Amino acid sequence: MxxxxxxxxxxxxxxxxxxxxxxxxxxxxxxxxxxxxxxxREVGTFPNARRxxxxxxxxxxxxxxxxxxxxxxxxxxxxxxxxxxxxxxCVGTMACLTACPYYIPVRYDGDGAYFDExxxxxxxxxxxxREGTAQKCTFCVHRVDEGRPPACVEACPADALAFGDLEDxxxxxxxxxxxxxxxxxxxxxxxxxxxxxxxxxxxxxxGGVDAEAVE
Amino acid sequence: xxxxxxxxxxxxxxxxxxxxxxxxxxxxxxxxxxLSYRVQQHWGAKVAFYLYLGGxxxxxxxxxxxxxxxxxIDADTAAFGMWSGLALxxxxxxxxxxxxxxxxxxxxxxxxxxxxxSWISRGVTMLFALLVLRLLLALPSLPGADGLPWAxxxxxxxxxxxxxxxxxxxxxxxxxxxxxxxxAIAFWNTPLVPxxxxxxxxxxxxxxxxGIAWISGGPVAAHTVYGFSSSTILVLFMTAAxxxxxxxxxxxxxxxxxxxxxxxxxxxxxxTPFVGGVAAIGLVIPGLVFVASALGVIACSDATAPLFLGSxxxxxxxxxxxxxxxxxxxxxxxxx
Numbered sequence: 274m275x276x277x278x279x280x281x282x283x284x285x286x287x288x289x290x291x292x293x294x295x296x297x298x299x300x301x302x303x304x305x306x307x308x309x310x311x312x313x314r315e316v317g318t319f320p321n322a323r324r325x326x327x328x329x330x331x332x333x334x335x336x337x338x339x340x341x342x343x344x345x346x347x348x349x350x351x352x353x354x355x356x357x358x359x360x361x362x363c364v365g366t367m368a369c370l371t372a373c374p375y376y377i378p379v380r381y382d383g384d385g386a387y388f389d390e391x392x393x394x395x396x397x398x399x400x401x402x403r404e405g406t407a408q409k410c411t412f413c414v415h416r417v418d419e420g421r422p423p424a425c426v427e428a429c430p431a432d433a434l435a436f437g438d439l440e441d442x443x444x445x446x447x448x449x450x451x452x453x454x455x456x457x458x459x460x461x462x463x464x465x466x467x468x469x470x471x472x473x474x475x476x477x478x479x480g481g482v483d484a485e486a487v488e
Numbered sequence: 489x490x491x492x493x494x495x496x497x498x499x500x501x502x503x504x505x506x507x508x509x510x511x512x513x514x515x516x517x518x519x520x521x522x523l524s525y526r527v528q529q530h531w532g533a534k535v536a537f538y539l540y541l542g543g544x545x546x547x548x549x550x551x552x553x554x555x556x557x558x559x560x561i562d563a564d565t566a567a568f569g570m571w572s573g574l575a576l577x578x579x580x581x582x583x584x585x586x587x588x589x590x591x592x593x594x595x596x597x598x599x600x601x602x603x604x605x606s607w608i609s610r611g612v613t614m615l616f617a618l619l620v621l622r623l624l625l626a627l628p629s630l631p632g633a634d635g636l637p638w639a640x641x642x643x644x645x646x647x648x649x650x651x652x653x654x655x656x657x658x659x660x661x662x663x664x665x666x667x668x669x670x671x672a673i674a675f676w677n678t679p680l681v682p683x684x685x686x687x688x689x690x691x692x693x694x695x696x697x698x699g700i701a702w703i704s705g706g707p708v709a710a711h712t713v714y715g716f717s718s719s720t721i722l723v724l725f726m727t728a729a730x731x732x733x734x735x736x737x738x739x740x741x742x743x744x745x746x747x748x749x750x751x752x753x754x755x756x757x758x759x760t761p762f763v764g765g766v767a768a769i770g771l772v773i774p775g776l777v778f779v780a781s782a783l784g785v786i787a788c789s790d791a792t793a794p795l796f797l798g799s800x801x802x803x804x805x806x807x808x809x810x811x812x813x814x815x816x817x818x819x820x821x822x823x824x
Contacts, residue, residue, distance in 0.1 A: 312824065314523045327523060327824050338672060344588065344608035345598035364598050366588040367530040368608055374672035375823040376526060405589075458824040462671045470824065 276335070276354040277412060278439040278467035279426075280446045280455075281328050285433035288313060288326035295428030296330075299413060301398025304387045306379050308410040309425050328434065330425070331356060331377045331410035332458060332466030342372030347407070354439075354467055355412045363406040370407065374459050378409045412436075439467060525748055528673060528818040534587035536812035538580045540692075542615055543663040543685055544807055545576030547693020549622055550656040551717075553649055560716045561701060561709070563629070568704040569697050570626060577619055584612060607666040614659045621652045660689040663811075673818040675739055675749035684731045685811070691724040692807040695774070699800035702793060710796065711788035718782045725775040732766070732810075745821040752817045762813045770806010774799035 288311055296302070296309035312327045333356045340348045340356070347363035350356050358369075358378070369378045383404040386395055402408065413423035421427070426434045437444035446469070453471040460466065552569035555561045561569070588599050588608070602609045625648050628639035638644040664682030671677045694717055702710035714721070736753070739746040753762045777799040780786045786795065 312523045329823055338670060341605045342608070342670065344600075344602050344606040344612070346602040346606075347598075362598060362601075364589045366599065366608070368588075368606070371528055371530045371818075372670045372672055374820060376672075376820055377823075459821070 274440055275352070276439045276467060277333070277417065277436065278354070278446055278469065279330075280435040280437075280449045280469045280471060282431075282433045282435075282449070282453075282471040283325070283327060284471065285431045286311070286326045286328055287431050287433075288324065289430060291428045291430055292328055292425035292434060295424040296410070299416075299424035300411070301394070301401070302408065303381055303395075303399055303402060306381055306408055308408070327470070328425075329375065329377075329458070330468075331412075332375060332464065332468045333410075333412060335465035335467065336463060338372040338374065338462075338464060339369035339378060342368040344368060351414075353417075355414055355417070356409075357411055357414065358407050358409060360403040360406040363403075365405040365407060367407070374462050374464065378407045381406060381408050523822045523824060525745055525822065526820045527752070527816070528820060531587075531667075531815045531818070533812060534583050536808060536815050538584040538587065539663045539666075539685065539811040539815075540808040541576045541580035541583060542611075543660050543689035543811075544692035544696065544804065545573045545580060546618060546656040546659040546663075547689035547691075548573030548576060548696055549618065549693075550653060550660070550690070551693045551697050553625075553653055553656070555697070555713065555716070557649060558716075561697075561713055562705070565697075565701050565704050565709055565713075567626070567629065569700050570622060572696070572700055573693070574619060574622060577615055581612065581615055581619075584608075607662070607669050611659070611662050611666055614655060614662055618652065618655045618659055621648065621655060625649060625652055657686075660686045663689065667815070667818075672820060673749075674743045674746035674821065675818055676814070678735070678738065678742075680731065680735045680738060681814070684728070684735055687724060687728045687731055688807050688810055691721070691728050692804055694721055694724065695800045695803045699797055702797060707788045707790055707793065714781065714788060718778070721778055722775075722782060725771060725778065729771050729775070732771075743821065745819045748819045749817040752819070753813060758813045758817055761809050765809035766806050766813065769802045770809060774802045774806075 290311055293307060293309050293311060297307070300308060302308055309328065309330045312329055314325055316323055316325055333354055335354065337348070337350065337356050340350065343363075344366055345362050345364055347359045348356060348369060349359060365380045365382075367380055370376070370380065381402050381404060386392070386399075391399070413421075413425075416423060422436055426436050435445050435449055437446040439446055441447065449471060450469060455469045455471050457466050457469055548569060552561070552566050552573060556563070556566035585599070599612050600609055603613060625638065625645070627633050628636040628645070638648050661682045664685035667673075667676040668678060668681040698710050698713050698717075698721075701713045736750055740750045741747075752758045777786065777795055781788070781796075786792050788796065
């Protein structure tokens, strides 16, 4: 049984937003809609202040709260673990937006052009987005089905992102997980996310380790 | 009650009042890419209306059926109460469908599709079942339909009455379950929410029935209903207040996101609607009127009608504001 997942090395991520741009270019998401984001925060105070970066996208949970919340049954999970929204069934109830503890889905209500007039690129790309429907990362399913990695993984210059089959002991993701400390986001909620964050020496305060201290 | 960490309520207050969706897109749009606590923005007034109207409508039907079954209210008051309860239920259905399908509004029937997993689907289905079953129960009282086998007093009629009571009770519980079933927002994710909402639904339904009895039959009818149910109403007032206090205390000792929610209600942007709307207008003032009436200080008469009817309206207002502020106080913890 295949279960696709991501591994994010928080020590390697430099916050260049290359994955964010790659996702935008690959999927042509409308203005303001980001399937891939790099969350930023400041740690410490001057002169010992620094910034940390945590790339996030849909965690393609094994037990997705969005599927349980959606009254229309528009969200489905493929056998390989990828969670997808069927925009022919979605009517934009926003139940998934509220139920997702990672606040990942967004609802696209049209009017997403970046400039005063819609560009030919936008016209072509936005045609695949049905207005009034929820949107989120698709794990670049069109690429994965062709045997290619998701655009964010391919674009990352720091090699901070990896993807693969979590059920395959020989996969790159398992190789990384075998040798590093890691955590999964909000694992205590029982969502069983398919994204792992690697922390190591120097990686302590990153990501969720002391996220409770954020204010 | 544990105090909130310094500045947290103010931070959340700013986040809550300052952010608006960019253009017409909803969700995590226009937000800074940062790790922080966030107030949920998607479930607001329409859902609060749905939870309040649906819960109170179900409470109304529940109390009306029960009191009619015990012979406390006459057929006219029961019918008036039934239509009022069903009207509230229909309004609640309109509110939820308006929320569920703002763009593809006429596709909102999709909301019935995921009965197996979604509490929203289960809720709208229960609501329509309540409407249909209660109308079915009312059919034999219509002229020319008195020969139907489920008329009042028949075994089939009794079975249908019990079914309607069960569905009404289930719907009252559901109004809390729909939000408590999600663990994304710690403030909602407690079994106390369904209990609290059920208590407020019963209180809203029973007090509204007194109002309806007054309107349909004057002070005599209202006094009959109140005379029978005064102790129940006082118990409901005290139960609702105790549950609310217990809920807030429990959440103030729970996770940090839950404590932020409590802070929003007690010290933050939602303090005025919560303290003024829920506690003072919804519980304390009408509670005092009903206590005074139970002690014989205030009698049911035409002269005191404005006081009683005003108290009934105040309970309804408090019931709505309760749902609204609990929804608005929902806070997500950091996503990672």
